[in-house]
Amino acid sequence: MTKKISALWTDVELEAAVDAYLSMREMENDGRPFKKTEMGLKLREGALSARSKSAIELRMQNISSVLVELGQNRIKGYVPAKNVGANVSKKIQEMLNDKDIFKVPGEGATASNTSIGRELEASTADNLAPPLGIKHPKHSNSTVITFFRDDKVREWVLMHANGTCEGCGKVGPFLGVDGRPFLEVHHVLPLAMAGSDRIENVAALCPNCHRRCHLAADKKAFTESLYVRVKRLKEECLDLVVD
Numbered sequence: 001m002t003k004k005i006s007a008l009w010t011d012v013e014l015e016a017a018v019d020a021y022l023s024m025r026e027m028e029n030d031g032r033p034f035k036k037t038e039m040g041l042k043l044r045e046g047a048l049s050a051r052s053k054s055a056i057e058l059r060m061q062n063i064s065s066v067l068v069e070l071g072q073n074r075i076k077g078y079v080p081a082k083n084v085g086a087n088v089s090k091k092i093q094e095m096l097n098d099k100d101i102f103k104v105p106g107e108g109a110t111a112s113n114t115s116i117g118r119e120l121e122a123s124t125a126d127n128l129a130p131p132l133g134i135k136h137p138k139h140s141n142s143t144v145i146t147f148f149r150d151d152k153v154r155e156w157v158l159m160h161a162n163g164t165c166e167g168c169g170k171v172g173p174f175l176g177v178d179g180r181p182f183l184e185v186h187h188v189l190p191l192a193m194a195g196s197d198r199i200e201n202v203a204a205l206c207p208n209c210h211r212r213c214h215l216a217a218d219k220k221a222f223t224e225s226l227y228v229r230v231k232r233l234k235e236e237c238l239d240l241v242v243d
Contacts, residue, residue, distance in 0.1 A: 009051075009059070009088075011091070012047060013047060013048055013050075013051065014059070014088075014091055014092065014095065015095055016043060016046070016047035016048055017043070017048065017056065017059045017060065017063065018063060018092060018095045018096065018099070019099075020039050020042075020043055020060075021060055021063045021064075021075065021078075022096075022099060023039075024036065024039055024075055025073070025074070025075050028075055028076065029073075036060075036077055036078075040053055040056050040057070043056055044056065057078075058081060060075075060078045061078050061079060061080060061081035062081050062084045062088060062089070062092060063078070063092055063096075064078040064079065064080040064081070065080035065081045065082075065084045065089075066084065066089055066092045066093055066096065067080075067096070068080050068190055069089075069190065069214070069219075070093065070096075070214050070215065071190070071214050072096075086220075149191075149197050150197050153185075153197055153198060153199055153202055154185050154202070156199055157185055157199055157202045157203070157204050158180070158183055158185065158204050160199075160204070161183055161204035163180055163181030163183065164181070165183060165204065165205050165206035165209055166203045166204050166205060166226065166229060166230045167203065167205045167206065167209030167210075167212070167213075167222070167225075167226060167229070168206065168208070168209050169229075170206060172206055173206055173207065173208075182206075182207070183204040183205060183206060184204070184205055184206070184207060184210045185202050185203070185204060185205075186202065186203050186204075186205045186209075186210050186213055187201055187202055188201050188202070188203060188213075188223060188226055188227075188233060188235075188236075189201055189235075189236045194236075195236055196236060199232055200232060200233060200234040200236075201233065201234070201236055203226055203230055203233060209222075213226075
């Protein structure tokens with residue numbers, strides 16, 4: 001009797017796909033050649049032996065979608081999937097977080113927030129030993145796709161917001177170098193997912209709300225609320241082009 005394969009991927013299978021994806025992404029960032037077909041074959045000979053070539057391809061596109069949504073660079077050869085299940089997206093994000101791929105612009109890489117949190121949960125301020133840290137941090141090179149943006153759009157949105165976050169309705173947390181309450185512009189549908197650089201797709205947010213759009217557990221619901229709160233915003237269709 002033929003064994004029935006579950007459509008649901010196990011955590012082991014999903015992590016194998018994430019590891020393979022990050023390995024290829026690192027090679028692409030370093031300018032080293034690699035073949036997706038060879039990586040796919042290795043996966044099907046190992047941890048993903050129960051999965052078809054097309055299933056693995058789709059899973060890689062899922063990973064691209066999550067990375068783009070989180071503001072991270074993706075592999076050029078894997079176009080982000082249009083629809084990623086909430087549970088799958090959450091698991092992929094957790095695995096990526098555990099592998100230290102999230103960096104705030106201007107800051108260096110840090111250990112996984114999730115893994116550190118687990119250690120702290122088992123400790124208290126009294127018995128937690130201070131970490132040794134890294135005296136001479138290493139660096140790594142990466143390639144990030146940059147999109148040209150219209151400065152007039154950015155300035156119009158910021159002036160229209162007049163120092164008040166369009167996400168939470170609070171005044172920017174501090175004064176910027178221009179003397180105005182500090183806000184950041186956010187493309188509701190990311191540029192990497194074919195979002196436009198027009199006022200109908202750009203919101204002025206405080207740093208907290210901006211990060212919430214990318215990293216919060218309720219990021220999708222919060223993003224949807226922007227369309228209700230900010231009347232000029234228009235939901236754009238996802239129209240991805242294959243590289």
